[in-house]
Amino acid sequence: xxxxxxxxxxxxxxxxxxxxxxxxxxxxxxxxxxxxxxxxxxxxxxxxxxxxxxxxxxxxxxxxxxxxxxxxxxxxxxxxxxxxxxxxxxxxxxxxxxxxxxxxxxxxxxxxxxxxxxxxxxxxxxxxxxxxxxxxx
Amino acid sequence: xxxxxxxxxxxxxxxxxxxxxxxxxxxxxxxxxxxxxxxxxxxxxxxxxxxxxxxxxxxxxxxxxxxxxxxxxxxxxxxxxxxxxxxxxxxxxxxxxxxxxxxxxxxxxxxxxxxxxxxxxxxxxxxxxxxxxxxxx
Amino acid sequence: xxxxxxxxxxxxxxxxxxxxxxxxxxxxxxxxxxxxxxxxxxxxxxxxxxxxxxxxxxxxxxxxxxxxxxxxxxxxxxxxxxxxxxxxxxxxxxxxxxxxxxxxxxxxxxxxxxxxxxxxxxxxxxxxxxxxxxxxx
Amino acid sequence: xxxxxxxxxxxxxxxxxxxxxxxxxxxxxxxxxxxxxxxxxxxxxxxxxxxxxxxxxxxxxxxxxxxxxxxxxxxxxxxxxxxxxxxxxxxxxxxxxxxxxxxxxxxxxxxxxxxxxxxxxxxxxxxxxxxxxxxxx
Amino acid sequence: xxxxxxxxxxxxxxxxxxxxxxxxxxxxxxxxxxxxxxxxxxxxxxxxxxxxxxxxxxxxxxxxxxxxxxxxxxxxxxxxxxxxxxxxxxxxxxxxxxxxxxxxxxxxxxxxxxxxxxxxxxxxxxxxxxxxxxxxx
Amino acid sequence: xxxxxxxxxxxxxxxxxxxxxxxxxxxxxxxxxxxxxxxxxxxxxxxxxxxxxxxxxxxxxxxxxxxxxxxxxxxxxxxxxxxxxxxxxxxxxxxxxxxxxxxxxxxxxxxxxxxxxxxxxxxxxxxxxxxxxxxxx
Numbered sequence: 123x124x125x126x127x128x129x130x131x132x133x134x135x136x137x138x139x140x141x142x143x144x145x146x147x148x149x150x151x152x153x154x155x156x157x158x159x160x161x162x163x164x165x166x167x168x169x170x171x172x173x174x175x176x177x178x179x180x181x182x183x184x185x186x187x188x189x190x191x192x193x194x195x196x197x198x199x200x201x202x203x204x205x206x207x208x209x210x211x212x213x214x215x216x217x218x219x220x221x222x223x224x225x226x227x228x229x230x231x232x233x234x235x236x237x238x239x240x241x242x243x244x245x246x247x248x249x250x251x252x253x254x255x256x257x258x259x
Numbered sequence: 260x261x262x263x264x265x266x267x268x269x270x271x272x273x274x275x276x277x278x279x280x281x282x283x284x285x286x287x288x289x290x291x292x293x294x295x296x297x298x299x300x301x302x303x304x305x306x307x308x309x310x311x312x313x314x315x316x317x318x319x320x321x322x323x324x325x326x327x328x329x330x331x332x333x334x335x336x337x338x339x340x341x342x343x344x345x346x347x348x349x350x351x352x353x354x355x356x357x358x359x360x361x362x363x364x365x366x367x368x369x370x371x372x373x374x375x376x377x378x379x380x381x382x383x384x385x386x387x388x389x390x391x392x393x394x395x396x
Numbered sequence: 397x398x399x400x401x402x403x404x405x406x407x408x409x410x411x412x413x414x415x416x417x418x419x420x421x422x423x424x425x426x427x428x429x430x431x432x433x434x435x436x437x438x439x440x441x442x443x444x445x446x447x448x449x450x451x452x453x454x455x456x457x458x459x460x461x462x463x464x465x466x467x468x469x470x471x472x473x474x475x476x477x478x479x480x481x482x483x484x485x486x487x488x489x490x491x492x493x494x495x496x497x498x499x500x501x502x503x504x505x506x507x508x509x510x511x512x513x514x515x516x517x518x519x520x521x522x523x524x525x526x527x528x529x530x531x532x533x
Numbered sequence: 534x535x536x537x538x539x540x541x542x543x544x545x546x547x548x549x550x551x552x553x554x555x556x557x558x559x560x561x562x563x564x565x566x567x568x569x570x571x572x573x574x575x576x577x578x579x580x581x582x583x584x585x586x587x588x589x590x591x592x593x594x595x596x597x598x599x600x601x602x603x604x605x606x607x608x609x610x611x612x613x614x615x616x617x618x619x620x621x622x623x624x625x626x627x628x629x630x631x632x633x634x635x636x637x638x639x640x641x642x643x644x645x646x647x648x649x650x651x652x653x654x655x656x657x658x659x660x661x662x663x664x665x666x667x668x669x670x
Numbered sequence: 671x672x673x674x675x676x677x678x679x680x681x682x683x684x685x686x687x688x689x690x691x692x693x694x695x696x697x698x699x700x701x702x703x704x705x706x707x708x709x710x711x712x713x714x715x716x717x718x719x720x721x722x723x724x725x726x727x728x729x730x731x732x733x734x735x736x737x738x739x740x741x742x743x744x745x746x747x748x749x750x751x752x753x754x755x756x757x758x759x760x761x762x763x764x765x766x767x768x769x770x771x772x773x774x775x776x777x778x779x780x781x782x783x784x785x786x787x788x789x790x791x792x793x794x795x796x797x798x799x800x801x802x803x804x805x806x807x
Numbered sequence: 808x809x810x811x812x813x814x815x816x817x818x819x820x821x822x823x824x825x826x827x828x829x830x831x832x833x834x835x836x837x838x839x840x841x842x843x844x845x846x847x848x849x850x851x852x853x854x855x856x857x858x859x860x861x862x863x864x865x866x867x868x869x870x871x872x873x874x875x876x877x878x879x880x881x882x883x884x885x886x887x888x889x890x891x892x893x894x895x896x897x898x899x900x901x902x903x904x905x906x907x908x909x910x911x912x913x914x915x916x917x918x919x920x921x922x923x924x925x926x927x928x929x930x931x932x933x934x935x936x937x938x939x940x941x942x943x944x
Contacts, residue, residue: 135272159341162299180627204296216454317901409820433889436847478844546683570752573710615707
């Protein structure tokens, strides 16, 4: 078994707030992340696949293919977008890094042709990152 | 003469468009950067001061002081903000990296107590950055 | 379950030697790390918490809170300090990266209000790092 | 148990193709990686050892020793080399990152004097990396 | 005047030798860089343009356009190539980082539609880089 | 003219204080950098040489030679040392990054066999760096 990781970058804006809570509660929970006009990040997304190496190619998966799957299913939907308003797979969710990572997992889980999805790592800044490995881990 | 640089990070959203142009012209000029709901970046700001070393301290300028000047005059105004809507010193400007760098220069130029401002470098992503050294350079 | 990581930096000096051994044995074991006047590093500390996402906030833990816990319990005690002489939780220990990581784990283990401590990663240089996940892993 | 990682860099060239396949099949499988005159990378190799800390030294393993083991057994054989033609432990293998990582594991597995080999991580570019943890993981 | 920089990455192989010199002289001059089967690098190319900001766009130059000019004229010719054998604009040159940087300058100098070429910076490894600013600087 | 840069890393401890001033004045000027038992950093040193490319080699200077000059004259004197107590070329100086950079310039200025010394850049942390280009710049 090997673990293959592909890194992609996207730039997006978001605002953290829970529409079911009062303004005061939102400010208390989210502080400056609740700025009404939003803020943004360059997000680094690392997608890790695990599985066996194909002896014919020496690849677990062709990274050009993995890159294309990530771009088609995730990057094109989030890059240069507002994560609260523009992204179908985040609709109705508070776009924290935790929730984005879980939603990206759900988008990609069934679209990996060789090997299986092992981990989604999402870096929001150089100081903060999230990892998600599916429901059972 | 030595050159002293302090790096700070901020996270902000913006939308690139010129209100004097048609929607069609804006799309042609700014493409995905003109997304109506905006997008965002982790900006890296590098502020460089030049001058003589003070023999009493071995410093050109105390970097704790330089850090505080940058935070008070720039970071607190742009971090976790929308650069189109929330920042006084960018009002009426298209918030491209070029214009942000020039505006940061103007904010800081007269606030450096020792040495003088030499360069503002603004990285919008790991692939794109701007440098500005004042009107005459 | 998600894994949330917060990175902090500190700058400290140390000297590696075992006071129960002779100078010759210490030189043989620690080489240039045993320089009598010490040397130092910019340490990068990564603290990882794991647990469930709170649906009210979309957070496992508010990273501003996690940052504050790390600063209060670790960074303020080690930053700009001598790890052999100035740090209560390292007293009597050889301040190798291994021992520092384990001691930081012990400092933080019971202070995480949401989720639980999963990993301490300590980078001493860009080429060397340690990870510790508690006694049973 | 602690995990200790040492990073080393090497620069090498390679060409991806399977000599048992036609030129057409190779082009289809490997694309530009099949350029007949090769291409190359700065590879980053991270070797992780796990085990108990020695109370006499505070080390799992002396990193100067681990560095030397990696240089003698791997770096001196691959740095400034052609991975298809010059490296005994890659002979007959397609030099994908997956196959290189597995071969490095096999080179190092029995040469670690304290602790045991836990992981080989090989970064081919800043966007692509492989991890291998042995046959049973 | 502002300075705008775009970064691109390419992976290539090369061998350093001077065909007018003996094998002995080449070994003495180039050491392991003269490996007959070559070696390779991930090169980082930074292209800096200087000029005035266009008030209509807030851009010196649209970075998507600058990116495309660099890809069409440089990256597509060198990425996944052998710099000794595959690149027209390096034919007959020893492909040192110095000579590559100068040749990239010559390729790009007349192809910048707004502003003018200010600097080519080429990083061969994280420890070695070259900068070239044209014949007169 | 090309500019060639070599990067080296060293780890050292220091304490910032001026022996001609009172303890109170030192605390006011240097704050936590005046910790009596010192602190430390991983310093990144970048040495830039400028000059003409030698057509015989395509090099301004062989980087293996430049590396050796930096190691012999600087790194071996400062790595794993206390900059206040162990370094001849810093004796009597407050070891601020400014003073270290200037002292390194003075150590190297006359030891470059091809081209001439153009710049010393010293990074104390990822957020702070100094550049020095000699007395007249």
